[in-house]
Amino acid sequence: MIRVAAYLPDGRTGPGRLAEVELEATVTGPAELTLPQLTVRDERGGELLDPTGPLVHDPAAGGGPLAGAAADQQARAFGITNTAYHIHRALHFATRLLGQPLPHLLVRIGVHNAPKRWGGGHYRLPGAATPAEPYDIAPTGEIHLGGGRTFLHGPAGAAGVAGPDGAARYFHVPAHNASIIYHEVGHHICRHTADFRVNRSRPQGEQHNGKVALDEGTADFLAAVLLGTPDIYGWHRGHIPQWDPRRRRLDPRWTMAYLRPGNGGQAHANGTIWASALWSARERVLTEGGNPDEFDRMLLNGLTRLGACEGPVAEERDRRNRFSELLRELASADATLAPTLLAAMADHGILPEGRNADLRERMQAGTDTAVVT
Amino acid sequence: MVAEVTRVGAHERLEDAYGRKARLHKGDLVVGACGNRYATDFYEGYHRPGPSTHLLTAGGVIGTAVSWHTNCPVPTELEVLGPLTGEDARPMSLEHFARPRPPSPPEDVVRPNPLALAVVGSSMNSGKTTTAAGLISGWARTGLIPGAAKVTGSGSGKDRWTYIDAGARHVVDFLDFGMSSTFGYPTDRLLSTMRAMRDALLQDGANAIVLEIADGLLQEETRLLVKYLPTVCSGTVLAVGDALAALAGVDLLKESGVPVVAISGLVTASPLAARETAAVTGLPVLSPATLAAGAALDLLTDPVSHT
Known part of the structure; x- marks a missing residue:
């Protein structure tokens, strides 16, 4: 078990309550965390995770290009553990109710982020997609999260860095936002249950991503x-x-x-x-x-x-x-x-x-x- | 100055006080401001006292055109009626309406560097304003508060409206600081105005600023001003029409110690030319649309990594 930092849902408007949780996870790369049902990887690379220590990183108000390199590294490391926590929670929820596990899920963070920036997420299967995928997509499905592109402004005391006027500013990265993460896991659940696009009947490399x-x-x-x-x-x-x-x-x-x-x-x-x-x-x-x-x-x-x-x-x-x-x-x-x-x-x-x-x-x-x- | 239109030429319209371009007719009375113009694709013109003169811009700069581009029709001709006077019967000047310069911070106050970029170009019509609009749009979409300054040029509302349409929350130009046109002003005045523009935008509440400098890098005032860009902004985006201009422009800017963070402008309309430009300069080549889609944000990062 590894101790990691994550935002826990608290029913309020915001990222959630910052907390430390235990995950049955292994650091499998400098920016990669693996659990039994999932792997989360920051595709932008860098030495983000220390395999010997706890993975309790600061969200650093989302980091981003204006935060400085150190804060951005912190925020990206937090993004990996936060994403892993929420994906694990959602898959555990589905497994418990379905009575069987869903196929392994790979999550790539920081994709489709240059030269434009992307602040969203999508679920991908092998097949045609817009924008085109630079990766060989796993046949069981992948979640892709952008590196973020906007600042969120909240009142004084809200999550983020306080500006000169006291208002809080947070660089919105999908890996810090449980709602985006859960929504994309929802597509994974749909793909392996209802299979709305009847992809099981299609060739493995020609899945429909709509x-x-x-x-x-x-x-x-x-x-x-x-x-x-x-x-x-x-x-x-x-x-x-x-x-x-x-x-x-x-x-x-x-x-x-x-x-x-x-x-x-x-x-x-x-x-x-x-x-x-x-x-x-x-x-x-x-x-x-x-x-x-x-x-x-x-x-x-x-x-x-x-x-x-x-x-x-x-x-x-x-x-x-x-x-x-x-x-x-x-x-x-x-x-x-x-x-x-x-x-x-x-x-x-x-x-x-x-x-x-x-x-x-x-x-x-x-x-x-x-x-x- | 108050003048009568004696012949409608290249400028068939003149901006009114609200920016609407009103159609001109022979015999119309117009009010403008005396000034010069340096526009390689349009006119070279100077303020020269005399009974006859020309309309040099649609914004109302009045002076005498001495040369013009072969594609440019003859200028609209004006007969000078006299100065526009105030209640004190003295001739009015833009200087009377100039915005007070923001106070300088005390010497011992260390302020963080503002997030500011300059846009310069290889020539007139190389895509500078479109590039600036791309930056503004990109910043506005990220939730920043963009401010835009037209540092040099000849008085016209076109660029101001472009900035506002792109999402600039605050805009200033040389008109706000008492100049109808910057061509011919001493460098000291232009430099202090450039700094004042940046500080005014900060004072107004902008937290991401673009400073556009008109004309090409070889224009005299532009060439002198760019040397001081490292003191007012963190980097420069160079707008060019082709790869050769990009290469020459980057070299010129490097000689002045100006960090170039990206190439943009007309060259980005051609994927082939854009690739050529990226290859010879080693810099990112970003179209205005790409800047607007988020790339503008990354240009505000530490300039050290770009130099």
Whole structure:
């Protein structure tokens, strides 16, 4: 066991509570940490981790290009341990509920960072991707995290370096942000359960890297569960109003009436509808005295059921893209929770029958969106 | 100065007090400021007292053009009516409206170096302002507070609007410090103004600053000013149109002890020319779009690593 530093979710807007935790980890390189189910590596290199000592590094307000080399090294080392902690926690959560481990996950930090900067994350499988990947992607999937590109400004006392005016400034690096890490692990869970793109039927090197709304929404919901808040991205998107779809806060307002048709990159916004409906259903289960684990297990089993059918690829892709299909699988996965689930989903316009466009039309016909918004 | 348009030439429009370019007609009365112009792609012009003169910029610099680029139409002609006077009947001057220079810090106060870069170019129209806008946009998108200064040039709103459109929170130029055009001013005045511009932007609240110096490195005032750049900023981005200009420009700047952190400008429009430039200079060649996408932030790091 190695003692490492990490931010623990505290349900508040911010990076979380800084703490020391024990990880069953091994330093496998100067900037690489390996656990039984995962490997985290900072691809920018450097001697970041000391294999002989504890790995309790300072977040250094995210480091970054303006922080100086020493602070940036600290922040990058912290990014490795923080990422490892959260990936481990998410995989342990999934393993416990699924009853079996997911395939090994490789996380690369600091990629796609030159000459432009990148402040996001993505989940990649071997196959075409934009931007093109300079690596041979592991067949079981990889998470890539950028090196950061923006400063977050918080009030005095918030995480970060205090400026002349007392306000705090933090260089936002994805490896310090549990919400981004959890969201990307969510895609790994989806890939090895629902497999929305039917990649198991494709050649290993020609996997589809696109994400459908159910994939994005499920990843957001899992992030919310692991963070303990529906305002998943409140830390780095706190400047975006809560009613703005870009905030991606899980909220009862997001119904199928807001579904944006087509494949025009609306998967995240459309996914918020699914994630919000799941969150509403989970909250209702909890209010009725239910067990959160039961709900989360129902979701993972439902995802597995959705991905278990082996029909023609085109038909399966279409089927697995439908909100109603996944809802039916969830309801079938736990008959006890099904009534509560179906009622909460119906409030968001998600019904167990119909194509996505049908659900949207039905919801729009009965909704005055101006009032809801 | 107040003048009447006697013939509409190259400048068919003149900026009003809000920056809108108003169309000119023969017989219009206009107000401008006397000054010179040094523009290799446009006019060489000087303030020369006399009854007839020219409109040298769309911003209202008035002087007499003595030479111009072959692609440039003849200048708009003006008849001088007289000076614009104030309530005291004395001729008005931009100097009367100049911004007070920020106070100098006490000698014993050690201030951290501000995050400031200069943009210089191999020539007029080499992409300096677009490069500066790329830096501003990149910094603004990272959450920094960009400030921009046009250190030299001839009075016109174009660059100021470009900076603001890119995301500059604070902008100053030589007009704010009493000069309609910097061509012909003594170096001491320009140098002290350059420092004052940087300090004014800091005072206004900017925390990432770009200082754009007009024209090419061989222009007299530019050549003199760049020697002092290490005293006001941490590095320089050189805007050029081709690899040969980049090589010559980097050599000139190195001779002056100026750290060059990157090459940008028109040369980045051609991937082939950009590769050629990177090969001969050994410097990163970054398009304005790349700067805006985040590369601008990395240029603010320790300049030692770039020299």
